[in-house]
Amino acid sequence: MNWTDERVEMLKKLWAEGLSASQIAAQLGGVSRNAVIGKVHRLKLSSRGRATASPARQKKSAASGGGGGGARRQRGGSRPVTASVGATALKVQFEEDAVAYQQLRPVENVVVPISRNLKLVQLTEHTCKWPNGDPLSEDFSFCGNDAGESSPYCTYHSRLAYQPASERRRNR
Numbered sequence: 001m002n003w004t005d006e007r008v009e010m011l012k013k014l015w016a017e018g019l020s021a022s023q024i025a026a027q028l029g030g031v032s033r034n035a036v037i038g039k040v041h042r043l044k045l046s047s048r049g050r051a052t053a054s055p056a057r058q059k060k061s062a063a064s065g066g067g068g069g070g071a072r073r074q075r076g077g078s079r080p081v082t083a084s085v086g087a088t089a090l091k092v093q094f095e096e097d098a099v100a101y102q103q104l105r106p107v108e109n110v111v112v113p114i115s116r117n118l119k120l121v122q123l124t125e126h127t128c129k130w131p132n133g134d135p136l137s138e139d140f141s142f143c144g145n146d147a148g149e150s151s152p153y154c155t156y157h158s159r160l161a162y163q164p165a166s167e168r169r170r171n172r
Contacts, residue, residue, distance in 0.1 A: 127145070
């Protein structure tokens with residue numbers, strides 16, 4: 001299918017009226033939605049008019065109280081809003097609602113052990129192997145505190161290294 005001057009003008013007119021790419025493709029015939037989007041992008045059409053809703057849709061919107069008067073959703077999440085920005089034909093922007101963040105309280109009974117700052121050759125099977133600092137620097141060392149039989153780390157560093165799966169999921 002070739003884009004004739006008449007078809008391009010019709011595309012510009014329908015785009016300015018606010019029709020979707022699928023609606024424009026249906027009216028032009030013989031062209032896909034993606035072809036319309038590609039042509040709109042190449043023509044750098046950015047400003048669009050608003051498509052007028054059908055009378056049945058307007059009645060439904062008015063009956064549900066969903067008029068366009070700045071009504072916002074009360075629950076968290078986001079609502080996709082299709083808009084044309086710059087040279088992009090159809091770019092979905094998200095209107096975000098405010099989300100309440102949970103504030104974490106510091107744990108009061110955490111004791112950070114004083115590191116013994118052992119070098120690699122000083123480590124044994126029962127010393128904590130938690131690295132301190134940059135391995136390429138001269139003052140690099142390991143924690144060196146007493147480690148349990150089943151862990152390479154002391155109690156404090158084990159809590160840092162091994163977090164429960166539920167904690168990891170919550171932190172994402």
